[in-house]
Structure formats: C-alpha cells, structure tokens
Amino acid sequence: MVPDHWYDINGVWTGSATSLPDGQIVMLYTGDTYDVVQVQCLAYPANLSDPLLLDWVKYSGNPVLVPPPGIGAKDFRDPTTAWLSPDGDKWRITIGSKVNTTGISLVYETVDFKTYDMLDGYMHAVPGTGMWECVDFYPVSMSEVNGLDTSVSGSGVKHVLKASLDDDKNDYYALGVYDPIENKWIPDDPNLDVGIGLRYDYGKYYASKTFYDQKKQRRILWGWIRETDSEYADILKGWASVQSIPRAVTFDQKTGSNILQWPVSEVEELRSDIVEFDNVKLGPGSLVPLKVDTPSQLDIVASFEIDEDAFEGTVEAEADAGYSCPTSGGAANRGTLGPFGVIILGDKTLSEGTSIYFYVTKGANGKFETHFCADELRSSLAPDVDKVVYGSKVPILHGEKYSLRSLVDHSIVESFAQGGRTVITSRVYPTRAVDGAARVYLFNNATKVSVTASVKLWNMGSADIRTFPLNEL
Secondary structure: OOOOOOOOOOOEEEEEEEEOOOOOEEEEEEEEOOOOOEEEEEEEEOOOOOOOOOOEEEOOOOOOEOOOOOOOOOOOEOOOOOEEOOOOOOEEEEEEEEEOOEEEEEEEEEOOOOOEEEOOOOOEEEOOOOOEEEEEEEEEEOOOOOOOOOOOOOOOEEEEEEEEEOOOOEEEEEEEEEEOOOOEEEEOOHHHOOOOOOEOOOOOOEEEEEEEEOOOOEEEEEEEEOOOEHHHHHHOOOOOOEEOOOEEEEEOOOOOOOEEEEEOHHHHHHEEEEEEEEEEEEOOOEEEEEOOOOOOEEEEEEEEEEOHHHHHHOOOOOOOOOOOHHHOOHHHOOEOEEEEEEEEEEOOOOOOOEEEEEEEEEOOOOOEEEEEEEEOOOOOOOOOEOOOEEEEEOOOOOOOOEEEEEEEEOOEEEEEEOOOOEEEEEEOOOOOOOHHHOEEEEEEOOOOOOEEEEEEEEEEOOOOOOOOOHHHO
16 A cells, blocks of 8 residues: 555555454554644455455545544554454454653444544553554463464453554563453553563564464564664665564463564574584683584574582672673673673674673572673674664573574574563674674683583575465465
C-alpha cells in the first residue's frame, strides 16, 4: 500500500492484520493525513485466493478512527491485531498514545471494523514513559511451548503487553494478567512494568510486531534494525534499515518471569559444514582462535562452565557489584569471574572485533548476577560508526551452563543468551575483518577463574528468494 489518499498521503504507517472466523482478513493501519493527523484506516485483500495477499483495497469510508478528545493529533498510532471480547460478539484493538508524559494503551470495540466504541479508561498506563508506539498485546501459554491465537484467554495464560518508546527508541515488554471484563491489564511485577523493566532486545532493535502462525502454532516476532553508520544514515535520512531474523516467542517456564525469543527453525536450513570444539580450557587472560571457512556468515552456539570452586572462593563483594554492560568499558574491563565469551568479526591482530560475553559479579548481599553484553567499542576502524556496549542481566538457574547463540551476517549480529532470555542485536561495520579476512575467537579475560568452553559453528548461506510453491497448497 502506498500513500495515495488524503488520509494517508503523508505515510502508510504501522498496522496489523486480523483473520476472521469466516476466512476474511482485515488490515488496520495508521495513515498520516494531508494536515499531519494520525488516523486509523481499513483495508481488505483484493483477492483472498492469492496465498501471498499481494494486493490490498482501501476501504472507501476511511479513516475509521480519528484521535479522541484529549489525544494529540500526532499521538495516535499503530493498531494491534484484534482479539474477541468476553462474549465473543465483538472485536477489540488497542492503540498506543500518551497523555502528557504518561504512555497509554487505548482500547476500542467493533463488530465490523468500520465503526468503533472506545472503552472507558486505559487498558494500561505507565507515567514517565512517553509516547507508546507499535503497541503489541498477545497471550502466551504458561505450560505449552506452542504459540497462541491472539483471542486466547483464561487460566494457564499470561498476556504480554509491549510498547516501543518513542523517547528512547527501545522495545519494552512486561508479563501480566488481563481482565477482559474490566478491560485492565495488570503487570506481574510493577517494578518490571512496560517501559521501565524488560526489553525485547538490548541492542539496535525497535518497532517490533508479532503475529500468530496458525499453521505451525507459533507466535512470531519481527523487529527493525536501524542504521548505525551516521554517514549513510544522514544520506538516507535514517531509512537504511533491515528486518531482523524472525523469532519464535514463548513463556519461560523455568523462570516464570520473562519470555524467550529464539530464531525460527527455518533459519537452520541455511546451515552447512559444522565445526565443533569441545571442552576448550580457557585460563585467565586466554584467547583461542577458531578456524572456520565463512567467518562473516555464521551460526554460533557456545556454552561455558566455571569451576564451582571459583564461586566458593569469591568471598568478598566485587568492586564492580554495580556492573552494567553499557557503562562497563566493555570486554577489556577484567573481573574475577569475567568477561568470557566469543569475539566475532575480528581481524588477525584484533584491531577490530565484536565481543559477545558473560560477566559474573557478586553483590554486597552475597548473590551472584550474570550480565550478557555485546562490546562494539573495537568493532570498526571507521570513524562515523556507532561503537557502544549493549547488554543487561540474564537469569542463570542452578545447574545451567552459560549459553549463547549468535547469528553473524556481515554487519549484523543477533545474540541470544540462555535460550533467549536476554537478546542483543548489534550492527557493526568492520573495515579489515571482512569476508575471508574475518576471524572468530574464544576468550576469557577474567583475572582468576578458568572457563571450559564448547562451541559449534555452522557456515551460513545466503537466503534464496524463491517462487512461492503454489503446488504445495
């Protein structure tokens, strides 16, 4: 769909599709009008028999929703997939907005997606979080590993509420309980509420949306990886961006306090030529090169073990008990129990390299915390590229190894810790560590502890854009 009507001439923006019980599909999207007002618009597939749904027809009565009283003309956007009301006779959608600096989710009911009633109050609001855009709302099963249709509710289900914060350009989510009668969503932990707690991704990742894959019963997440090369970002006005690898989203049944994100299984079809390194001993200050054929396109799965005696011997609180990845100084900052991990897209002298690593600290309360970080400070010799350290804490349960998976695709690295409890997307631009000149290393930069690592590396091929297999329908 292109901007071609008065109600979307300044932009066809984010929206969501809803599959109806009779087989029909409707699309709601935000249009930016000729006088710069954000409105919601309706579209239908031009041909439902087209399996790709390439062509869409805009409803002649658009827009179907305009900003309600008290909502700014530029603060009303990005409708979600609809879910059924408690009686099953109406559909509900939520739209992101703000009142002063409070981020809010407005909820509307409709029968035909043409006329709407706004429900009283807000489904949820968090002071100080600013404008909520690309809001998402969906259920996750507490006991099953499959995804759920957006209308599923009731016992054994948590609801994820997610918002992209326009102020800081990050995607935040929280787990909670939805009361459809009162139309209220309550976070499980108010300290981890939307916008102040957990994030989908602690790197360059924004404006994400999920959908339900009914064929394979998966909840699939897509995200937007923005440009980090300021030279090209200026030329292209910020639109030199790509979509992330799609991720399957499930509830973390082990922690009960977060979701898991994992690359969809189809990505593994690009794997070839596995190389394995088992039980590699990494003493303090170790650096071990790993020989691979295509180091700029890799799927890396690694696990690390620390000798239990190391924890027993750490009797005093670490000086860096307040450790934080973004302010840590990166992998060069050494502690008793870290950092340790992998260096990808490095050159042979390590004048360039991106470190993906764990760093374990012991607080004044005697408890250990693990941080999962991506250090881009030495990722490129180019002067106009963002070079930062990303990351956050990651829960490590008793008996678990420290595990990571990194998908390396030239300038993009998507890294998943502990099965996807914490995720970091990096966009880096090495000048020397390119294609065959790139290197992969294991490292342990801890000052006292030794680490044992096991790694599997697959060469990854480029995805083929293939003709849709109509004969398989």
